[in-house]
Amino acid sequence: MYGLIALAVSIVVFVFATWLPNFRLLWGVLGSSGVPFLDKLGLPLNLIGGIATNFTLFSASYTIAIAVLFGMNIAMIIYFLRRKIADARQAGISTGFLGIASGVLGIGCAACGSFILMNILTFIGASWVLSYLPLAGAEFGILGVSLLAISIYLTSRQIQNPTVCKI
Amino acid sequence: MENEIKQTNNLSIPITIIIAGVLIAGAVLSSNRSGTNNVASAPQPQAVAENTGGLGKLAPITSADHIRGNPSAPVEIVEYSDPECPFCKRFHSTMQQAMSEYGKNGKIAWVYRHFPLDQLHSKARKEAEATECANELGGSDKFWAYTDRLFEVTPSNNNLDPAELPKIATYVGLDIQKFNTCLSSGKYAKHIEDDVQNAQATGGNGTPWSIVVAKNGKKYPLSGAQPYASVKQLIELALQGK
Numbered sequence: 451m452y453g454l455i456a457l458a459v460s461i462v463v464f465v466f467a468t469w470l471p472n473f474r475l476l477w478g479v480l481g482s483s484g485v486p487f488l489d490k491l492g493l494p495l496n497l498i499g500g501i502a503t504n505f506t507l508f509s510a511s512y513t514i515a516i517a518v519l520f521g522m523n524i525a526m527i528i529y530f531l532r533r534k535i536a537d538a539r540q541a542g543i544s545t546g547f548l549g550i551a552s553g554v555l556g557i558g559c560a561a562c563g564s565f566i567l568m569n570i571l572t573f574i575g576a577s578w579v580l581s582y583l584p585l586a587g588a589e590f591g592i593l594g595v596s597l598l599a600i601s602i603y604l605t606s607r608q609i610q611n612p613t614v615c616k617i
Numbered sequence: 618m619e620n621e622i623k624q625t626n627n628l629s630i631p632i633t634i635i636i637a638g639v640l641i642a643g644a645v646l647s648s649n650r651s652g653t654n655n656v657a658s659a660p661q662p663q664a665v666a667e668n669t670g671g672l673g674k675l676a677p678i679t680s681a682d683h684i685r686g687n688p689s690a691p692v693e694i695v696e697y698s699d700p701e702c703p704f705c706k707r708f709h710s711t712m713q714q715a716m717s718e719y720g721k722n723g724k725i726a727w728v729y730r731h732f733p734l735d736q737l738h739s740k741a742r743k744e745a746e747a748t749e750c751a752n753e754l755g756g757s758d759k760f761w762a763y764t765d766r767l768f769e770v771t772p773s774n775n776n777l778d779p780a781e782l783p784k785i786a787t788y789v790g791l792d793i794q795k796f797n798t799c800l801s802s803g804k805y806a807k808h809i810e811d812d813v814q815n816a817q818a819t820g821g822n823g824t825p826w827s828i829v830v831a832k833n834g835k836k837y838p839l840s841g842a843q844p845y846a847s848v849k850q851l852i853e854l855a856l857q858g859k
Contacts, residue, residue: 471841474838474840475837478837485854489850489854492850496844497843499844499846499847500842502844503711503843504842
């Protein structure tokens, strides 16, 4: 069951990453009554193919890694919470969410101009920062993968810890 | 005391997450609502349009545009492109494929506009000017020949040696002296900037940024170098006027 949860969450994150630049198009096509059902189904599927054309090998790799790690992370957190460990220390869970937040910034950097990162930098008046990042924002993708890996490690340690009162 | 410190530590992480979430949500909302982004270094327009209204800001397609194919085609694809963007290079081939399938029988027209991303590719703006010089000296055919060759030879990511620009001009058969004079004059800087402003006004967040325009006026925004299957499907929808 937890494997399925991990798989489902991974797929959702991956699909989200490939659709991210084109939500406006998808919204318009899916919401249009004149568009045949098969086209409504086909366009989102075709856009997933953007992983091969709208990503570099590097950005596609860390995007897939983020999706897989996030799926694993969520499944582990659900497992952890269901065990109802009273002394639920949040470190692993929090790191996981920071990982996905950072990963999303990296995902936005797949195409030239970075969908999300550029807007955040613009929002805080620091769009010039991008020209000083050697990987043009892909640093956030790497950070996301690292934080998710740390999160999985911390969560697995929490799962392994028996719920006992320390003397 | 120790409990208080623990509580503060426990709160700091969720607060950080919330701040990160708010920043991301704010950025996404801001990009969707305003339809603008400050990619270029020049002063940018402020929030100008609602989500759908941004596409309404598309500058009218006129004879002054660079149009490949039938200018009266029922479907027009306006592409805002950066010659140093690797995804634009990829999408250039996708558009060539679309032209070979739909352009031959006059069903689509490809309209090329400039969207150099200065912060990522400082050389792109000058390269865009070079294509305009090609257009001035040799008309539409030379513009497209120059643009095709530019995308062919550039390694992308700001790695094209500027010395290649006159070489491309020679390759496509332009008068090299006139080309160099034109390029150094900077006379097309405003034209390029106007295209950049229009790309941003229509909601362009990066390159390539394309808008498929159907005969009935319906517009389909397409961001990034999406696969040919997606482009083909949008063309078919636009041809059907859906």
